[in-house]
Amino acid sequence: MFVCLQGVNRVGKDAQLGPDGVRRKDWHNYEAIKRDASRSGNGEQGKPFPLTDADRVDQAYRENGFNIYVSDRISLNRSVPDIRHPNCKQKLYAEKLPNTSIIIPFHNEGWSSLLRTVHSVLNRSPPQLIAEVILVDDFSDKEHLKTALEEYMVRLPKVRILRTKKREGLIRTRLLGAGLAKGEVITFLDSHCEANVNWLPPLLDRIAQNRKTIVCPMIDVIDHDNFGYETQAGDAMRGAFDWEMYYKRIPIPTELQNNDPSEPFESPVMAGGLFAVDRKWFWELGGYDTGLEIWGGEQYEISFKVWMCGGRMEDIPCSRVGHIYRKYVPYKVPGGVSLARNLKRVAEVWMDEYAEYVYQRRPEYRHLSAGDMTAQKELRNRLNCKNFKWFMSEVAWDLPKHYPPVEPPAAAWGEVRNVGSDMCMESKHFASGTPIRLESCVKGRGEVSWSHGQVFTFGWREDIRVGDPMHTKKVCFDAISHNSPVTLYDCHGMKGNQLWRYRKDKSLYHPVSNSCIDCSPNERRIFMNTCDPSSLSQQWLFERTNSTVLDHFNQGAN
Structure with a gap:
C-alpha cells in the first residue's frame, strides 16, 4: 500500500504519517536527477552509441558477448532515461527501510561494464540503504580483474571483493556472497547492469511490509551492440515457463491488473539474476539448493520454493534496472550437463506429478541422475510447503492457457x-x-x-x-x-x-x-x-x- 502526496498529514520537512501509522517520505535524490539530466555525450540519457562498421568487429564481442569497445567509450557514470510510469514519481515509501547488501557475481567481466554496474548502484541508491556492495569473482583470469580492480575499489569504501578458489559457477558464487552479507536484505544483480532512478526504495519497502516477499525490479534492455537503453517488449509481464522448462513471459491477466499499473504485481517465476530478499528469510528457505550445479534452473527452484513455502514473489514496476542481454555466452561453462541435471532436480523436488509433463517433452531427463535430494525433501517437509498442484491452481493459474501441460491436438x-x-x-x-x-x-x-x-x-x-x-x-x-x-x-x-x-x-x-x-x-x-x-x-x-x-x-x- 503506497500513499500518494495528497491528503496526508505533514510530519517534519520530508516525512508524512499515513493512516497505518507508518511515516513515509519521498526518497528521490533530486540533485542527482538534475545532475544526470544535464549530462550529454556518448550514450548519455541511455541513447544508442552511433556505430561505424569498424566498431562492429567480431573481436569486440568475443570476450564479453557484447560490444566492449562501445562500452569503453561511454562514461562509467552515464545517465539513463527515467522510463518509469509517471505515478512512480509521486510515490512515498517508508521512512525506515531495511538496508541491503548488493551481491554482484562476475566471471571475466569487461572492465567498463563491471564498473558501470557498481557506479550506477552507488550513484542512484540512498547511501544509508546500502550496507555494502560485494563483488564475487568466480575465478576470473583476466588481468584487469586482479590488482587493478582492487586498487580501483579502494576509493569506494562500501565495495569489497571476494574471490573463489576454483571455478564454482553462478549459483555457488551467489551463495558465497550471500553467506558473508551483513545487510538486512540481500539484493542480487548481474555484473552488466545499470540501476535506474530511485530503483531501491520500492524494493525494500515491499520487504519492510512483508519480509517473506521476494521482489524483482523490472528488467530493461541495454543493447549489446550500441548500449541504447529501452524497455523489454511488452514491458510489465508475469514470469512463467513452458513444459520444456524454458523461461517465458505472459501478459498480466485482467483479474490481476491494478487500476494503477505502477503498483507491484504477483509473478509466478522470476527471470533469474535480479532480485531482493530478506536475508534471514533467504536462509530459512535454505538459500539456493547447493546440489544445483554451475547455472540453470535456480530461478525455478527459488520461485517454486518461496510460493509453496509461505512466501510470495512480486515484480515492482517503479524499480527498474537495465541489463545487457549478451549476444552469446563468451566463456565455456564447465560441466555441460548442469542445466539438464538441475532442471531434473527441481522437477523431482518441487513439481510432484507435473514433472511427468516435462519428461514427456524431454525423455532424456527421465534417466538422468539428479543427485541426493534427501535434504531438499526434508526442507520441503519442515517448512510445511504446499504441493505443486496448489502452485499451479493458485499462483500460475493463467500459465496453462499459454502453455498447456497436455498439448491440444494440431489441426x-x-x-x-x-x-x-x-x-x-x-x-x-x-x-x-x-x-x-x-x-x-x-x-x-x-x-x-x-x-x-x-x-x-x-x-x-x-x-x-x-x-x-x-x-x-x-x-x-x-x-x-x-x-x-x-x-x-x-x-x-x-x-x-x-x-x-x-x-x-x-x-x-x-x-x-x-x-x-x-x-x-x-x-x-x-x-x-x-x-x-x-x-x-x-x-x-x-x-x-x-x-x-x-x-x-x-x-x-x-
Whole structure:
C-alpha cells in the first residue's frame, strides 16, 4: 500500500504519517536527477552509441558477448532515461527501510561494464540503504580483474571483493556472497547492469511490509551492440515457463491488473539474476539448493520454493534496472550437463506429478541422475510447503492457457505439398529469419525422416511451426505484408503476423495482410500474394489433417 502526496498529514520537512501509522517520505535524490539530466555525450540519457562498421568487429564481442569497445567509450557514470510510469514519481515509501547488501557475481567481466554496474548502484541508491556492495569473482583470469580492480575499489569504501578458489559457477558464487552479507536484505544483480532512478526504495519497502516477499525490479534492455537503453517488449509481464522448462513471459491477466499499473504485481517465476530478499528469510528457505550445479534452473527452484513455502514473489514496476542481454555466452561453462541435471532436480523436488509433463517433452531427463535430494525433501517437509498442484491452481493459474501441460491436438501436420507444382515447403535451416523454400518432396525421393525440414505443424495456437506435433521447433511462419516472403521467426504465440488459416479451398490465408501463400516453382520461392481461389499455386495439401480442429478454427474466424 503506497500513499500518494495528497491528503496526508505533514510530519517534519520530508516525512508524512499515513493512516497505518507508518511515516513515509519521498526518497528521490533530486540533485542527482538534475545532475544526470544535464549530462550529454556518448550514450548519455541511455541513447544508442552511433556505430561505424569498424566498431562492429567480431573481436569486440568475443570476450564479453557484447560490444566492449562501445562500452569503453561511454562514461562509467552515464545517465539513463527515467522510463518509469509517471505515478512512480509521486510515490512515498517508508521512512525506515531495511538496508541491503548488493551481491554482484562476475566471471571475466569487461572492465567498463563491471564498473558501470557498481557506479550506477552507488550513484542512484540512498547511501544509508546500502550496507555494502560485494563483488564475487568466480575465478576470473583476466588481468584487469586482479590488482587493478582492487586498487580501483579502494576509493569506494562500501565495495569489497571476494574471490573463489576454483571455478564454482553462478549459483555457488551467489551463495558465497550471500553467506558473508551483513545487510538486512540481500539484493542480487548481474555484473552488466545499470540501476535506474530511485530503483531501491520500492524494493525494500515491499520487504519492510512483508519480509517473506521476494521482489524483482523490472528488467530493461541495454543493447549489446550500441548500449541504447529501452524497455523489454511488452514491458510489465508475469514470469512463467513452458513444459520444456524454458523461461517465458505472459501478459498480466485482467483479474490481476491494478487500476494503477505502477503498483507491484504477483509473478509466478522470476527471470533469474535480479532480485531482493530478506536475508534471514533467504536462509530459512535454505538459500539456493547447493546440489544445483554451475547455472540453470535456480530461478525455478527459488520461485517454486518461496510460493509453496509461505512466501510470495512480486515484480515492482517503479524499480527498474537495465541489463545487457549478451549476444552469446563468451566463456565455456564447465560441466555441460548442469542445466539438464538441475532442471531434473527441481522437477523431482518441487513439481510432484507435473514433472511427468516435462519428461514427456524431454525423455532424456527421465534417466538422468539428479543427485541426493534427501535434504531438499526434508526442507520441503519442515517448512510445511504446499504441493505443486496448489502452485499451479493458485499462483500460475493463467500459465496453462499459454502453455498447456497436455498439448491440444494440431489441426494439420506433415509435409505441405503444393497442388500446382507437386513440390513441398521446406526450411533448410531452423534459424530465425530463414525463408521457406519450395523443393521437391522428400517423400517422393524415398527418404522419410521426421527430422527433415519438410515437416510442419499447424497447431492449436493457429501458427505453423517446423516439426511434427510432438517435436515442434520454436520457429513459426511469419509474413509482414502482401508480397513479402514467408520466413521463420521465433514464435511469440501472440497471433498477429504469425496467425494463419487453412481454408476449405486449400489456401493458407494470412489475416493480417489479407493475402495467401503463393509460390514460384521455377524460382523455388514462397511468398504472399492476393488470394485467388482458382490459382493452383495457392493450394496446399497437408499430409494429415484433423477436421474437427480445423472446423473449430475456421468457425472462430467468422
